[in-house]
Amino acid sequence: MRKMLAAVSRVLSGVAQKPASRVLVASRSFANDATFEIKKCDLHRLEEGPPVTTVLTREDGLRYYRMMQTVRRMELKADQLYKQKIIRGFCHLCDGQEACCVGLEAGINPTDHLITAYRAHGFTFTRGLSVREILAELTGRRGGCAKGKGGSMHMYAKNFYGGNGIVGAQGQIFEAYNMAALWKLPCIFICENNRYGMGTSVERAAASTDYYKRGDFIPGLRVDGMDILCVREATRFAAAYCRSGKGPILMELQTYRYHGHSMSDPGVSYRTREEIQEVRSKSDPIMLLKDRMVNSNLASVEELKEIDVEVRKEIEDAAQFATADPEPPLEELGHHIYSSDPPFEVRGANQWIKFKSIS
């Protein structure tokens, strides 16, 4: 009885501080928010950097958790579908790097523009596409976000320019740095440093691995890419920097991918299983957020488990759809070559095979 009264009084006193719209029916109350210390970022040409503490609301925390778990489970489902040969070609997974795409999105607006390389499934989701559309694109079906025409590396959404297959071009990035700085373009250059370029470690490929300094005259931040709050704060800082008219800025997110470079790379010929296991057990981004939330009473273990169950179901349903949805119709092979043009004829494998092309 006394315990119950104590619990009720805690609840009631909690109610008094919260806005009137808040309904408290649960037998347990959570904190509304909590303050966390985050790692200080290394700075290049900056007097000060992002704050070293941040406030995480329960609502945001649950949302980030759900999003990261969704990306994680979606990538693992893609792994499974690839091994079943339902996904073909190239498939570059980002499990381990969830804090990057989710943290980034948390620090920018939906109206900002984002472009990335081929490890793009996570960004496609955080930029607003559904798991259904993403998985159906991976399986090459008409319900895919690119109607099955693009595949893993070529997914697009509003203010999201893919998904691009051709990378490297180290010269090009320096050209981009130069013009962005010259014209003070509001551009955040982000390096997801997962320590390896395909099968080559950064030490074997880069004369300087301090990527956040490589913009030279462009200021830079080196960020703990496994901590979503760190990524969020750094992104907020970088975005504010750009929006204030100061020009471009660089962010190096130190992160890690559990899978190999792609599904055809086992990922253990150039790094040890011990290394992968160590990152998983000490720095997993989902685990880090979960521990923080549980330990500061922002959420309960059961509640997060419930989210896990919901996410699993969402992924299962999406995978079902992605496997059952039919392939695009053959008649559409020639569509979407040009934009805003009148229809024309497209040649097939010989002069007697013709396809119609509609914009």
Add this chain to the structure above:
Amino acid sequence: MSTPRGSLESDGRFEETSLDASSFTPLFILVTVREAINQGMDEELERDEKVFLLGEEVAQYDGAYKVSRGLWKKYGDKRIIDTPISEMGFAGIAVGAAMAGLRPICEFMTFNFSMQAIDQVINSAAKTYYMSGGLQPVPIVFRGPNGASAGVAAQHSQCFAAWYGHCPGLKVVSPWNSEDAKGLIKSAIRDNNPVVVLENELMYGVPFELSSEAQSKDFLVPIGKAKIERQGTHITVVSHSRPVGHCLEAATVLSKEGIECEVINMRTIRPMDIETIEASVMKTNHLVTVEGGWPQFGVGAEICARIMEGPAFNFLDAPAVRVTGADVPMPYAKILEDNSVPQVKDIIFAIKKTLNI
């Protein structure tokens, strides 16, 4: 004792091999295209210390497609070099090395990535001997997989035979089987000019019989010479790379209907062996070209134009026909991809149309 051992020469002669235990080579062994390229490079690396290989993942990873497996272990850091992901940069370094007297093999993980470096291939390599009035040769090999694979979508499926074949100063070869692959890579490395070697990822794992002649360390396939893979009388079918296999399949099917196709494996895109094609057309009076690349300004288009300019034109009983990839960026979905590359049925259809059957 035993039946005579030897090999059947291409002109029908039986060449008997002397049974000397120390010089015994098996009549035929099965070698995959991948192994053939590996062997070819290995032999040339051994033969000439100026030869070296550079590219992404070629050394410690054994090659993205394992084509350079074992070479780094055998030859070390100085001969087999892992580069950062910087095509324009390392292609430029390779061209400079060739100008200075080395003999680099510059690997592009796929030729799609060569577009990042195409200025180096064309402007720094291909044109230099001409621009220098014959002073500066560029003995370089650019090699890697070309064309469509399976499900790798638009940016990773382009065929560059027409683009590179367009340029004076370059030699461009396109092996189909293991003998082609081994003989052409060796010729390319020994050639003092820039040679583009267009391999095919889907062919890497395919085994072919390698004759004892082809197993020899001095075996070369000459650049600029096509090979008649199958003799025929009714129609000439010309192709390069993987589609050569599809043409042979089509020929087998049509043979049952009494149509005998002469299948020519181009082996070289530039300089094109038009004479072999002409001689064949003057015999069969019909021509179909087959390629994986896009139709406009393609290899088949060039063959047709040259036939019109030469003696074979008057021997044609019907217009020449091209079978090509579909004129679209490569789609990802399987049904669309399958219909964007030339299939055996498309080749058979084109042949029958040409023969008015």
